[in-house]
Amino acid sequence: MKPENFLPDDYKPAESEPFMNARQLEYFRRKLLVWKEELLEGSKETLVDLANSSRNLPDVADRASEETDRALELRTRDRQRKLVSKIDAALRRIENGEFGYCDRTGEPISLKRLDARPIATMTLEAQERHERSERVHRDD
Numbered sequence: 001m002k003p004e005n006f007l008p009d010d011y012k013p014a015e016s017e018p019f020m021n022a023r024q025l026e027y028f029r030r031k032l033l034v035w036k037e038e039l040l041e042g043s044k045e046t047l048v049d050l051a052n053s054s055r056n057l058p059d060v061a062d063r064a065s066e067e068t069d070r071a072l073e074l075r076t077r078d079r080q081r082k083l084v085s086k087i088d089a090a091l092r093r094i095e096n097g098e099f100g101y102c103d104r105t106g107e108p109i110s111l112k113r114l115d116a117r118p119i120a121t122m123t124l125e126a127q128e129r130h131e132r133s134e135r136v137h138r139d140d
Contacts, residue, residue: 013111020100020108028118029094035118036087039080046077086119093121102126 013024093099100109104126113120122130 013115015111024111025094025099028099028114029091031115031118032087032090032094036084039084039087043077043080046073083119090119104130 007023007026007030011023011027013027017024090099100114101107102109102123103121105123107123107126109120109123113124120127
């Protein structure tokens with residue numbers, strides 16, 4: 001067993017450790033893989049449900065309700081599909097040694113932010129600047 005793969009179950013990254021050391025990287029790698037597996041499992045369940053629920057309902061209101069539910073579920077799964085690609089990108093950043101650093105500034109992203117959103121690519125400040133600038137350009 002590689003030393004970086006040994007991680008206690010109760011491990012949480014701490015500010016007192018060197019930033020993005022092997023333990024922290026392994027912690028985030030595992031967190032991302034678990035999240036991805038949960039999303040993929042949910043997608044499989046959706047496909048099974050959609051295949052089983054294709055029935056011809058005589059009542060127009062029931063049919064419309066079922067179609068609305070189906071459209072909402074498909075929209076949700078599409079968002080989750082995009083999330084899976086962001087998780088894959090984060091896993092690649094771990095492999096490349098770029099994980100945990102802001103794409104815009106190169107500064108470390110806070111451990112609290114990464115723990116809450118491990119696919120984050122910007123520090124909170126850079127993200128806020130990006131969103132403000134996006135809002136300004138969207139209004140034009």
